[in-house]
Amino acid sequence: MEHKEKPKLAMYWASSCGGCEISVLNIGEHILTVDQVFDLVFFPCIADFKVSDVANYPDGYIDLCLFNGAIRNSENEETARLLRQKSKVMVAFGSCAYEGCIPALSNLTSKQATLATVYDDNPSLDNPEHIRPLEEAEVPEGMLDLPEFYDRVKTLDQVVPVDYTIPGCPPEPEQIWAILQVVVAAFTEGAPLPPPGAILGAGDRALCDECPLAREEKAVSRFYRPFEIDPEPGKCLLDQGIVCMGPATRNGCKALCPRVGMGCRGCYGPMEGVEDQGAKMLSAIASTIDVGDPADLDEEELERKIEEVVATLPDPAGTFYRFSMGHSLLRGARPEPEAVTEGGGS
Amino acid sequence: MINEKVGVYVCHCGTNIAGTVDVHEVAEWSGRQEHVAVSRDYKFMCSSLGQDLIVDDIEEFGLTRIVVASCSPHMHEKTFRGACLRAGLNPFFLEMANIREHVSWATSDKAAATQKAKALVKAAVERSVYHKALEPIPVTIEPATLVVGGGIAGISAALELAEAGHPVYLVEREPSIGGHMAQLDKTFPTLDCSACILTPKMVDVGQHPNITLMTYSEVEEVSGHIGSFQVTIRKKARHLDEELCTGCGICEERCPIKVVDQEFEAGLGKRKAIYRPFPQAVPKFPVIDEEHCTYFLKGKCKLCQKECPTHSIDFTQQDEVCQVEVGNIILATGYDLFDSRRIPQYGYGRLRNVFTSLEFERMVNAAGPTGGNIVLRDGLTAPKSVAVIHCVGSRDENYHEYCSNVCCMYSMKFAHLVHERVPDAEVFNFYIDIRASGKGYECFYHRLLKEGTHFVRGRVAEVTDAAQRPEEEGKLIVQAEDTLIGAQRRIPVDMVILSAGMEARHDSQELAKRFGLGCDFDGFFVERHPKLDPVATMTEGIFIAGACQGPKDIPASVAQGAAAAARVAGLIDRGTIMMEPVKASIRTDQCSGCRICNNLCPYNAIEYHLETNVSEISTALCQGCGTCVAACPSAAIDGAHFTNDQLMAEIEGILWDQRETEREEEEAAVPA
Numbered sequence A: 001m002e003h004k005e006k007p008k009l010a011m012y013w014a015s016s017c018g019g020c021e022i023s024v025l026n027i028g029e030h031i032l033t034v035d036q037v038f039d040l041v042f043f044p045c046i047a048d049f050k051v052s053d054v055a056n057y058p059d060g061y062i063d064l065c066l067f068n069g070a071i072r073n074s075e076n077e078e079t080a081r082l083l084r085q086k087s088k089v090m091v092a093f094g095s096c097a098y099e100g101c102i103p104a105l106s107n108l109t110s111k112q113a114t115l116a117t118v119y120d121d122n123p124s125l126d127n128p129e130h131i132r133p134l135e136e137a138e139v140p141e142g143m144l145d146l147p148e149f150y151d152r153v154k155t156l157d158q159v160v161p162v163d164y165t166i167p168g169c170p171p172e173p174e175q176i177w178a179i180l181q182v183v184v185a186a187f188t189e190g191a192p193l194p195p196p197g198a199i200l201g202a203g204d205r206a207l208c209d210e211c212p213l214a215r216e217e218k219a220v221s222r223f224y225r226p227f228e229i230d231p232e233p234g235k236c237l238l239d240q241g242i243v244c245m246g247p248a249t250r251n252g253c254k255a256l257c258p259r260v261g262m263g264c265r266g267c268y269g270p271m272e273g274v275e276d277q278g279a280k281m282l283s284a285i286a287s288t289i290d291v292g293d294p295a296d297l298d299e300e301e302l303e304r305k306i307e308e309v310v311a312t313l314p315d316p317a318g319t320f321y322r323f324s325m326g327h328s329l330l331r332g333a334r335p336e337p338e339a340v341t342e343g344g345g346s
Numbered sequence B: 001m002i003n004e005k006v007g008v009y010v011c012h013c014g015t016n017i018a019g020t021v022d023v024h025e026v027a028e029w030s031g032r033q034e035h036v037a038v039s040r041d042y043k044f045m046c047s048s049l050g051q052d053l054i055v056d057d058i059e060e061f062g063l064t065r066i067v068v069a070s071c072s073p074h075m076h077e078k079t080f081r082g083a084c085l086r087a088g089l090n091p092f093f094l095e096m097a098n099i100r101e102h103v104s105w106a107t108s109d110k111a112a113a114t115q116k117a118k119a120l121v122k123a124a125v126e127r128s129v130y131h132k133a134l135e136p137i138p139v140t141i142e143p144a145t146l147v148v149g150g151g152i153a154g155i156s157a158a159l160e161l162a163e164a165g166h167p168v169y170l171v172e173r174e175p176s177i178g179g180h181m182a183q184l185d186k187t188f189p190t191l192d193c194s195a196c197i198l199t200p201k202m203v204d205v206g207q208h209p210n211i212t213l214m215t216y217s218e219v220e221e222v223s224g225h226i227g228s229f230q231v232t233i234r235k236k237a238r239h240l241d242e243e244l245c246t247g248c249g250i251c252e253e254r255c256p257i258k259v260v261d262q263e264f265e266a267g268l269g270k271r272k273a274i275y276r277p278f279p280q281a282v283p284k285f286p287v288i289d290e291e292h293c294t295y296f297l298k299g300k301c302k303l304c305q306k307e308c309p310t311h312s313i314d315f316t317q318q319d320e321v322c323q324v325e326v327g328n329i330i331l332a333t334g335y336d337l338f339d340s341r342r343i344p345q346y347g348y349g350r351l352r353n354v355f356t357s358l359e360f361e362r363m364v365n366a367a368g369p370t371g372g373n374i375v376l377r378d379g380l381t382a383p384k385s386v387a388v389i390h391c392v393g394s395r396d397e398n399y400h401e402y403c404s405n406v407c408c409m410y411s412m413k414f415a416h417l418v419h420e421r422v423p424d425a426e427v428f429n430f431y432i433d434i435r436a437s438g439k440g441y442e443c444f445y446h447r448l449l450k451e452g453t454h455f456v457r458g459r460v461a462e463v464t465d466a467a468q469r470p471e472e473e474g475k476l477i478v479q480a481e482d483t484l485i486g487a488q489r490r491i492p493v494d495m496v497i498l499s500a501g502m503e504a505r506h507d508s509q510e511l512a513k514r515f516g517l518g519c520d521f522d523g524f525f526v527e528r529h530p531k532l533d534p535v536a537t538m539t540e541g542i543f544i545a546g547a548c549q550g551p552k553d554i555p556a557s558v559a560q561g562a563a564a565a566a567r568v569a570g571l572i573d574r575g576t577i578m579m580e581p582v583k584a585s586i587r588t589d590q591c592s593g594c595r596i597c598n599n600l601c602p603y604n605a606i607e608y609h610l611e612t613n614v615s616e617i618s619t620a621l622c623q624g625c626g627t628c629v630a631a632c633p634s635a636a637i638d639g640a641h642f643t644n645d646q647l648m649a650e651i652e653g654i655l656w657d658q659r660e661t662e663r664e665e666e667e668a669a670v671p672a
């Protein structure tokens, strides 16, 4: 019988904050089991591998690749393609890889505007010559090149085929460990893998299902931001006018945020069958607004009252699309190729 | 993997579609699209030959989806579903693309029309492959019917149904049935006495064993659906015991309080605080008007109670609220008269001898306040000259643009009655056009011409008492441009009658909401189809009849009442009908019990179960409006036949040319 090799594990960060890696490490002592079971072959956060190492692996060499981070620039994309080619199972790990997360909110403006904010319009900056990163620069040592900064942030599955998705910002350690156990069982004992395309480490219902707060019929006459109100304990936050994305978000995190009085932000992404999490929640939120019996109001008054309630909902894009802009039907602002955006530059 | 065989049928609709859309091109192009197995164009798809094309192709090619590009589904969805069914295909595998109302009738630009027709066909094809087989839901029809409004339309409907052996609840807001017709004197064009033809019918209603008459009552709430509506009715307190009252009228005689009767006598006469609107009222019981009764105002009097021989007066009586269950509802709530005060230059309310048409009806009525004498406001003087102004508030962009349909005819009726009662008086009818299109109506017009009525063609600018010439002193001067002779005319008269138009009831919107039907811009109830389905509405089981649907005369109101009754009787006879299975349902394994949908359903079809923490939709109550489907943030609610898949596919289809350009751009952008 052939010597049984350990399955090979890779984890990579593209455009991300590093929280996903921390979450993996947060599985605690199980990390030792991971080390026992897997051969680490690429994991820039904790071990010194080079991309060239990966390039030298034969195709399909990596058994499991946990890819976190969004595709912000050409380097992210190249690495994604490379890892896809070298991996048997490619997992979009965490919200950035899955649906764009915070980086994808910049799809609401243009590349120029983003660069202008980062290199010019910032009180802590001093850049009188408006220096911008170049893709190529001549230096005495030769030609330097930097990755191309894209117009739009893409999700992993918009760039390469993805086998599984693990949602969360970041995914919860218990869920990660549970998935790793399934994978380990598959690789070591030949147990079946989940069906391709599956969302792992999350449930099939919305967060409310595991939220302990008591819900009633909804009738909200104004919304509150977290600092504006002391939530009444035990009572559904949305019922109290605190925006909670729970109804539009997959469960699996055990409703950590609502349990401590903070509305769900929606990081576990939409439910099966939802095309656009933000739009879904907006239409749900709209239907909770209560301005009294419309029959008692004339059209203008009705509109005014609704406007008043809506005005208590600041930053709808950042609130309802905080994690899902990359995957949304909205996609982002229409790119204006050569437009000079607010704040100048370019 | 989608593996459906779609047949596409592009209809010419004679030249209706083919005149603008290149139907051959659309059919030929469709044939090359994904999923499409057969594609044809044909002159009239709705003809039996057109339908046979579909049936034969389903059998020959094993088609699994049918797309018909023709008119609105309102017209022919049933027709083509029927064709599918005949060929053994589930009727919900049909999808229609409306390339007539939405395309050929909307533009004359042939290229754009053809392009849009393609997009609609593509959308229909893409959508259809996601269609699911659906089975209609059987519903039992409760045999009782609710008729709302006891004017001539409601009376006709109620009697037709009752005669056919079906129970009817007739709910009337006023103390008596009869509606406007009871106020009229003679009816055009035959001049038969309105009361003489109406009262027997009213009596029939009052006595019919199958009719439960509820007057002085209003419908407060309606829930349910065709076959089984639950209706809450408030019966206002009449303050007398109907079991005891004999309708002798002694109470009315003795009551010391006289009130101007704004309703039945149109303000021209008076009634008592305890009253019946008119002697032939059905039912015969009076009501006490709490706003004017001395007892209710000051706590004493009770004269009526003392005098009532049967001790039927009961000041403590309260409103009664009752519930009835009915299978169908007919609305026959009639119309309001246009308020002539809204046209100040005609002087109504300011110039004493300007009358409204209803006032005049009461005046000429032998049972009315003047005993049928045509007199000025002083109650004595007969006018020597009378002006009748047509189209007051109608055919006028400042008020109602529509023609009120009856004013020309009743204006001529008035002219005739003046000639008859005050033979020396001169009558001037100011009209814009004479509309006399009913049976025998034109003949009536000719009769009036012979009787010597002066017809002046032109809209009246003003009615004034400011005399400019000696012969105008003390008269009302009607100023109008006579468009036939092309001159301004000032005609002094003693009396002016304003032929006010018919308008929708002031509360028609409210009523429409309560019964779940639509109103047009003028407030009249909207019929399912203006030509082919004039008494049905978009809500199944709810019918309309009479002037609540639009201005009309008595014969038309009666015809609609009978038509609505026939429709209802047909449903009752069937006993069970098949309801469209286009309903919402909640997938309990995906519902998290967030309760967002709980208070959204306009039909109260959604219930939350605390024990299982999921919400549930009652299929019987759901009307398939889709409100909850859109609101459900976790996509746990499916709207059958309007699923996400279907709608997204439809959108993708309609944008096919955009997608094509996008793809081309992307391909061009990829560096070689």
Ligand SMILES: Cc1cc2nc3c(=O)[nH]c(=O)nc-3n(C[C@H](O)[C@H](O)[C@H](O)COP(=O)(O)OP(=O)(O)OC[C@H]3O[C@@H](n4cnc5c(N)ncnc54)[C@H](O)[C@@H]3O)c2cc1C
Residues within 6 Å of the ligand: B148, B149, B150, B151, B152, B153, B154, B171, B172, B173, B174, B177, B178, B179, B180, B181, B184, B186, B187, B188, B189, B217, B218, B219, B332, B333, B334, B335, B337, B357, B358, B361, B406, B410, B413, B505, B511, B545, B546, B547, B548, B552, B553, B554, B555, B557
């Ligand atoms: C001055 C004048 C003269 C006319 N002369 C003629 C003529 O000579 N010949 C002719 O053919 N037509 C004539 N018409 C037209 C005729 O009046 C109408 O065609 C006819 O009355 C319409 O009948 P209807 O039952 O639809 O409405 P209506 O007569 O208005 O009856 C509706 C009934 O519904 C009741 N109702 C309303 N709302 C509610 C509610 N929410 N709940 C319960 N009950 C309610 C009302 O109290 C009323 O009893 C004349 C009209 C006018 C204005």
Ligand code: SF4
Residues within 6 Å of the ligand: B583, B584, B600, B601, B602, B603, B604, B605, B606, B617, B621, B622, B623, B624, B625, B626, B627, B628, B629
């Ligand atoms: S679709 Fe939903 S909201 Fe509409 S009727 Fe049905 S249950 Fe009610």
